Amino acid sequence: MSTSIGIVGGGILGAALLHLLTERHPDCSFTLFEKESAPALHQTGHNSGVVHAGLYYTPGSLKATLTRRGVALVKAFAEQHGLPYDECGKLLIATDEAQVHRLEQIAETARANGVPGIEILRTLEQIRRVEPHANGIAALHSPTTAITDYAAITRKLLDLSEQRGAELRFGARVTGVTGSDSGAVVEVGGERLAFDRVIVCAGLQSDRIAKTTGGGRFPAIVPFAGSYYTLAQPKADLVKGLIYPVPDPAFPFLGVHLSRMIDGRVLVGPSAFLSFRREGYSSLSFSLRDSLQIAGTGAFWRFAARNIRSAVQQLEGNTRRAFARQSRDFISGIERRDLLPGTRGVRAQAMRSDGALEEDFVIERSGCVTHVRNAPSPAATSSMAIAEHIADMIDLGAGGSGATGGTSAAEERRA
Ligand SMILES: Cc1cc2nc3c(=O)[nH]c(=O)nc-3n(C[C@H](O)[C@H](O)[C@H](O)COP(=O)(O)OP(=O)(O)OC[C@H]3O[C@@H](n4cnc5c(N)ncnc54)[C@H](O)[C@@H]3O)c2cc1C
Known part of the structure; x- marks a missing residue:
């Protein structure tokens, strides 16, 4: 019986992992579970589309090494499959x-x-x-920082994986993943499906699924909303590529920037505010469960106390007028009326129990279950390199027979 692999999450990480594993291990069977009706509907479909070159990350960190490798892989994939990729700088x-x-x-x-x-x-x-x-x-x-369309890349990765025989299950909300040293069980829609390995790439929900496996409460996801305006013509023509401020070291995000998108729009933003809903894309989005979960940890209040100065700055700087003013630092003449309503994304940023934000990617393996617990920006850039890192971690062996002896979990699938 072939080794069976379950992947939770149809964002770019789940897709990149599925694509890599189906290529490396054609003799395994694969199922990807995504709770939405289509891929890339959360972070992967709500970002600025930048292929980050690796300017800021601590040398030797996962972010630094996997971003450099990720750039090469994303570029090669886009070129090979005729997907947009523009080294606009x-x-x-x-x-x-x-x-x-x-x-x-x-x-x-x-x-x-x-x-x-x-x-x-x-x-x-x-x-x-x-x-x-x-x-x-x-x-x-x-000069090599680029822009691309991560949602299109995700769809292509999934199409190719499906052609290699992977099963894609949309509308499949996973409610729990339990594991042991010899296999794992995915609970989905009242079914309990057994696999030899399960990898969870659930973005904004990653801490919740990790908990069902018995993982620690931390790192806990704190959702940070990022709202953008779109720069109207003729001002949009004044921006050729990507114009960023020098990041404030006291602040975890990159600041309000002007970024040309692959579809020609120029975005101005994003803001960085706590989101009262993990997967909420309007400024009025609210979830009691999500809000209580943030406010109910001492870690959050320690974080809030430490970041009060930048929170106040963000509050003051979050109006359309303030975005226009910040844009004028870089391009003269941008007025409030040039900023049209744009998009909003929610970042899955993990926080440690001491209230510090996790700076690096965090991937935890326990027996047959692996959880991606922190993959914020630039994880779209690094996605294919993160996939390589996980593929090496989960130890399927060169030929793909990672079953740990005895009955393969696949044999018990519907038991
Ligand atoms: C505003 C913003 C700007 C950004 N800009 C950039 C950028 O320019 N460049 C860059 O490299 N990165 C950027 N990022 C970061 C990047 O988008 C993310 O790091 C990346 O998309 C993470 O991919 P993912 O697959 O882990 O998460 P997601 O895309 O969020 O996918 C997770 C998937 O898991 C699914 N899921 C969750 N729970 C379950 C469940 N219980 N059952 C089944 N499925 C489930 C979700 O529905 C979702 O589809 C940005 C992010 C944001 C929000």
Whole structure:
């Protein structure tokens, strides 16, 4: 009997993993469970589509190594399958001297991570050779930072996996995953299905499913909403690629940026606020369960106390007028009326019990069950490299027969 693998989650991580495993282990059987009616409806379909080059991440961390590898894999996959990929480049623009010093530190980190072509531009003339309408006193240029369509990549990964025989089950909400050293059981729609290995890539729900396997309460997911405006014409034509601020080290996200999307729109944002609903895409979205779960941990209040300054800054900076003002630091003449309502995404950011945000990707394996517990940005960029990392972790062997002796779980599937 062949080894059976279950994957929970039809975002880019679940899809990349399924695609890799079906290629590496054609003799195994695969089932992917996704609770929605289609793939990529959560983080993967609500992001800015940037293929991050690896500028900021601590050298040697999973984020740093898997992002560099991920860029190469995403680029090759997009080119091989005729999917959009545009190396439009990115500028991190400094508007005061303190930021110039931080730019130099980021340039050092980026070079240590092996990001190619990193250069500090020290005159307006040099900046304008890259972005003809930008302002700033210096900028870091990353020429290989790119944009793509992660939802299209996810759909392609799943199509190819299905062609190789994988079963895709949409509308299949997994309510529990239990495991032992010899197999795992997925509970879905009243059924209990046995597998030899199960890997959970459930994004915003990852801590909840991990708990059903007996995993710790932490890292716990804290949902951070990110709202964008769309820049109206003719101002959108003033942005060629990606224009970012120098990140504030006291703040976990990258700040309000102007980013060209692969469909030609230019987004301005995102904000970074707690979301009162994990999978809520309007500013009025509210879930009592989600809200209580955040507010009910001491860790959250420790985080809140530590971040009160940036929370107040975010609150003040979250109006359309404030987004326009922040955009004008980089491109003159952007007014409130140029910002049209845009999209909103919710980031699955994991928090530790001491209230600190997990900086690196977190993947936990316990026996036959593996949980991705923290995969925020740039995990879309790193997705195919994260898949390689997990494939190595789950120990299926070169030929794919990872069954640990005795009866294969697949034989008991409907027992
Ligand atoms: C606003 C925003 C901007 C971002 N910008 C970028 C960027 O520019 N570049 C970048 O690299 N990354 C970016 N990211 C991060 C990136 O989108 C995510 O890291 C990545 O999409 C994570 O993929 P995933 O498959 O883990 O999660 P998701 O895409 O959220 O997929 C998880 C899937 O699991 C399913 N699921 C959950 N629970 C269950 C269950 N019980 N049963 C069955 N299925 C279940 C969900 O329905 C969902 O489809 C951004 C994220 C956000 C929110």
